[in-house]
Amino acid sequence: MAAPTGMTGAIEVGNGMTGDGVDGVTVSGMDVDGDVVAGADGARDAEGPGGATAVDVLLDAVRAGRAKEVPALLAPLDAAARRTALTRLKALRSEVRSWEWRRWDEASRIRRALHVAGAGCHPGAAAAATWLGGRDLLSWRREDGFLVLKVLEGRDAEWLADVAGRLAARPAVAESCYGLIHALVERSGCAVPATDGYVLGWTRSLTGKQLLERLRADPHTPVLVAHALAMPETPEPLAWSGGPDDPAHWPTALSVLVAEGVLDRARVVDLAVSRLLRGGRPRNLRCATELLRIVAPDAAERRERVADWVAMASDGPGPVAGYAQEVLAGLAAEGALSAGVLAEMTGGVLFRTEKKLVRSQLTLVGKALAREPGAAGELLPALAEAFGHEDTVIQERALKLVARHVGAVDAAVRSELAERAGLLSPVHREAAVALFGEVSDEGAGGPYEEILPPVPAPEPVAAPPSTVEELVEELLVKGLDRDAERFERALDGLVRLAHRDRAAVEEAVREAFPTGSWKYEHYFAHSTRDVRVVLAGLLGLVSESRIAKGRAAGRQRSDCFHEALTGVTDARLWEAADLVGTDALPFLLASPTLGSGQVEPLVLVERLREYRDAGVEPAPADFAQALLRVGRTGAPAARAAEEAAALRTAAGSRLAAWLGTAEPVDARVRFFRRDGGRTSDKYWLTDRIVVEVAEQRTVRKEFPAAFRWLGGELYATPRRCRHWITDRTHWTGVLPMDRETLAAAVLPSLANGMESDQEGATEPLTALAEADGPVGRAVALALALGLGFLDADDRLRAVDALLVLAARGDLDAGALGAELSWLVAEGSVKPNRLADALRTAAATGAYGTVWAVLSTVLPELLGAVRPVRGLGEVLAVAADCVERCGAVGEVAGLDAVASGRGASQFVVQARRLLGALRQGADQTSTETV
Structure with missing residues (x-):
């Protein structure tokens, strides 16, 4: 037309x-x-x-x-x-x-x-x-x-x-x-x-080589630049533009406009300072920091904002604090910084963890005292903040600076300094006593007591939703898919309520969920999308052929262990999608009764009794998961085995036989080092990990396809997982009673996550430590890898797992140390990350536990053919642990390092550790608080 x-x-x-x-x-x-x-x-x-x-x-x-x-x-x-x-x-x-x-x-x-x-x-x-x-x-x-x-x-x-x-x-x-x-x-x-x-x-429209020209020609530039500098999330071009020589570098272009008078200088400085004071992620502060370095505030502007610079130096991110420290150092050199303000700044900076900032502050205070000795009364108490620093070298520098000027202070200040000297490491205690005559000993008060966290007791899982309204609310809660316990409760509630009143649940689901795309085959082609596939099955939106394919899946999901773990949960969901709302699935047998993911054995027997009385046969995947979750130790398990046999059903007999098997699933792990073995030329850890799952005829014969890898169906070959891992939530719930096998299954993803600096990959470690079952090399390796992650939160999860295992009496410190020693020696685990993690663990009061690990790590590292860079930090943690717990003994190779020349941290900390080991102290038995 x-x-x-x-x-x-x-x-x-x-x-x-x-x-x-x-x-x-x-x-x-x-x-x-x-x-x-x-x-x-x-x-x-x-x-x-x-x-x-x-x-x-x-x-x-x-x-x-x-x-x-x-x-x-x-x-x-x-x-x-x-x-x-x-x-x-x-x-x-x-x-x-x-x-x-x-x-x-x-x-x-x-x-x-x-x-x-x-x-x-x-x-x-x-x-x-x-x-x-x-x-x-x-x-x-x-x-x-x-x-x-x-x-x-x-x-x-x-x-x-x-x-x-x-x-x-x-x-x-x-x-x-x-x-x-x-x-x-x-x-x-x-x-x-x-x-x-x-x-x-x-x-975004101004990016390119003509940035300056476009900014200069736009009459709205002053208004829009002011807004851009004030935004909580800095626009990408401002945050990530190149260096000063790049034509698209915003700070440089803005500085030119300031010089030309297009932008008001005072306004720009005020906006940049205000942005830094509000804090935030480093990428959001980069532009303001660079802009202030180029459009340098003049003397009057710097003096007017002393309080702002002090706040940045104390609480700002590292780069911002470094800039503020430079500004304040300049003011101090000009004589424009009072002793009181410098003391306030010093107290804040010395509390920071960045050693470079702390060392610079000590230098700044030293220069100020040299210029004005009379300020010692105000500055030395602030300087004593460094006595409690984790780095003993910094402690030593602060102590020497105090010693140089302590003669200029009165008795009250001297007494205060002597009191604070109790924070010094024992290696500096003799020097402190020589200086002050007597110092407090904050660590005194009795023999050393190891402090470990309380053993976590599994808490009962709350009842599933009992009404349709509660169910819909539970399903709509944000984060449901990220919480394994709530996921299981919601799934069980859905099954129970759909069996009771299918029409009411269907109506509520249609009203609450946008189900338009669920009816298309591609929507569930690659994923169950958690509970959504069960909802779609309830509404009849998934074809019978797709459900049958999902229920039969098994071998194709066994190409790596994380897919195998995910496949177990998927098989349960496809089965539920098929049976939900029918008499064949009145409720779930595998729904956990304890927060650890465990099903109490007597509860499972009672559930099977209800199935028998209703004339219902257990759904295969649901029953298989229930067997993997049921407690198999203690008097309740023995009694449950008797009651299960008395049911006189096939399911009861299977449960009784399962409870009588010590280790119905079993896995072992081997790693090849870089310096030997058939795959020593491989760089990636995931190319050198071999997991062997023992053959179990019962599992391979009686369990559904998705579970048969637990019976030895997976070949013992290196498992380098090349899949994008997005959800680890349900992994640990698959095997809450078989900790070693679970650890072996998550090792490939842990190794890949550590080497590729993924965040969140250590999520399974928390539940792994709280699971039951034997502890072997797989658990030790999982912990060792977790302690070597780049992300601090990931390392913290590994620390928590280590402490929980120690509190439960399940930590093999020697085995963990043995794995760490070769991982650090070959460079897979960085010494600085390990030192940070173990320092965190020790600071909770577990100095003896951490030393038990390090006493196995150090001999191999000290005797390595090629020196391990960064080992000084690990030695510092070891020395601190020995000084506090009073351990004695010898460490192979330590004498040779301690007798070496030089004042590097490696040598200094080796001497400190050697002296602490030879000094010794009494130690009481471990106390759990």
């Missing part, structure tokens, strides 16, 4: 729409791609070819996705016709929303045309802005902005300004529609809408 003739004329589009820095583009008789626009001159008929109205012609073009024709087709429509068209456009929009994904390309073309047509049909600014900002209609195409401007020709400036302001007020919309908003601002002459979204779009 030929489009009716359109109007002639020109439109001016602001430079925000061109995307290439041109001041304006005149479009006359052509569309944005240079094609002739239908209808240049002539009257527009209200009726099109074949008797179709102009509204029909417009809708035909929109439905065909011909967005370029829309402006000309809209032009002849009066207000009444546009209202009619708008009603039909809304109906078409609703229709397109319901289309399946296979019509995506067609829907995208129609949405483009809808975006333009709806903008021209809405009479009110608010409605037009809502339409233009619709998430389903938003377009990233620059030409679509031109088309919208065409249909908005003739609107008054106030209306255009209103639309611009409303679009700019919506962050996501403002960023993607920056060009359109900018053009509306230019046309209306209104004030620039300085919002986060608009500024994000503005900064």
Whole structure:
């Protein structure tokens, strides 16, 4: 159908729409791609070819996705016709929303045309802005902005300004529609809408070699720069631009504008300082820090903000604190920093963990005391904060500085310093006594007592939701999929309630969940999407063939251990999707009764009795998971075995036999080192890990396919997992009673996570420590790898697991130390990360436990052919542990290192450790608090 003739004329589009820095583009008789626009001159008929109205012609073009024709087709429509068209456009929009994904390309073309047509049909600014900002209609195409401007020709400036302001007020919309908003601002002459979204779009539009020129030419630069510097999340171009030589470096460009007077210097400094004081992630502070270094505050500005610099030095991130420390050092050198302020600053900085900042502060205080000895009374008490620093070298420097100036203080200050000297390491105690005559001993008060956390007792799991309303609320709770206990409760509640009243649950699910995409086969093609597959099965939205395939899955999911663990949970979910709401699944046998994931044996017997009385056979995957979760030790297990046999059912007999098996699943792990073995040439740990699952005929014969890897179906080969791991939540719940096998199964993902610096990969360690079952090499290796992670939170989980195992009496410190020794020696575990983790563990009061680990680690590392870089930090932790717990003994290779020359941390800490071991102390038995 030929489009009716359109109007002639020109439109001016602001430079925000061109995307290439041109001041304006005149479009006359052509569309944005240079094609002739239908209808240049002539009257527009209200009726099109074949008797179709102009509204029909417009809708035909929109439905065909011909967005370029829309402006000309809209032009002849009066207000009444546009209202009619708008009603039909809304109906078409609703229709397109319901289309399946296979019509995506067609829907995208129609949405483009809808975006333009709806903008021209809405009479009110608010409605037009809502339409233009619709998430389903938003377009990233620059030409679509031109088309919208065409249909908005003739609107008054106030209306255009209103639309611009409303679009700019919506962050996501403002960023993607920056060009359109900018053009509306230019046309209306209104004030620039300085919002986060608009500024994000503005900064993105200015990237490139012409950054400075574009900033200089834009009259809105002062307003928008001020907003950008004040934003909580710094725009990406400002945060990640290159160095000062890069033409796109924002701090450099802004400094030039400050020098030229385009930007007010005082305002820029104030904004940058304020941004640093608010803190945040380092990437959000980088631009403000670099800007202050280039636009250096003058002497007056630096002196006016002394309190700000002190706050940054004490509490700011490392780079910010370093900058503030430099500014304050300059003020101190100028004599513009009082002793009281320097003392306040010193107390804050010496409390920080960054050794570079602490050392610089000691130097700064030393210079200040040299210039003004009379300030010792104020500065030395602040300096004593370093007496409690973890680094004994820093303690020594602080003690020497105090010794140099202690003669200038009165008796009260001297007494205070002697009191604080009790924080010094024992290695410095003799020097402190020589200086003060007598020092307090904060560690005194009796023999050493090891402090370990209380043994965690598994808590009962709360009852599943008992009403449909509670169930829906539980399923909708944010984070459900990330909490294994709540996941199990919700799944059990869903099964129970659907069995009781299927129609009510179906109705509630349809109302609460957007199930439109569930009916398409691809939605569950690669994942169960947790409980959603069961909900879809309840509603009949998953085909029988797909459910059957999911239930039968097993071997294809056994290519790596994390897929095997996930496959167990998936098999249970597919089974539940098949049986939910039927008499074949009244409730779940495998639903945990304890927070550890365990099912109490007598409870499982009672559940099987209910199944027997109802004439129901257990679902295979559900029963298999219940067997893996049931407690197998102690009097309850023995009694449960007798009661299970008395049920006289096949399921009862299986449970009784299972409870009588000591280790129904068993796995062992081997690692090849780089310096030997058949795969020593491999770099990655995951290429050198071999997990062997012992053959168990019962598991391979009686369990569903997804479980048979636990019977030895997986071959003992290196398992380098190449899958993207997104969810570890349910892994530990698969084997809560078989800790060593569980550890062996998660080792490949742990090794991969440590080597590739993934965050969150140590999540299974917490539940692993609280699980039951034997402890062997796999558990020791899992702990060793966890202690070597880059992320501090990951290391903290490993520390927690270590302490829990120690409290339970399950930690083999020698085995853990043996694994750490070769992992550190070959470079897989970095010494500084290990030192940080073990220092954290020791600081809880577990000095003896940590020393038990390190006493096995150190001999191999000290005797390594190639010196291990960074070992000084590990020696420092070891020395601290020995000094506090009073351990005695010898460490092979320590004498040779301690007798070496030099004052490196490696040698100094070796001497300290050797002296502590030879000094010795009494030690009582471990106390659990």
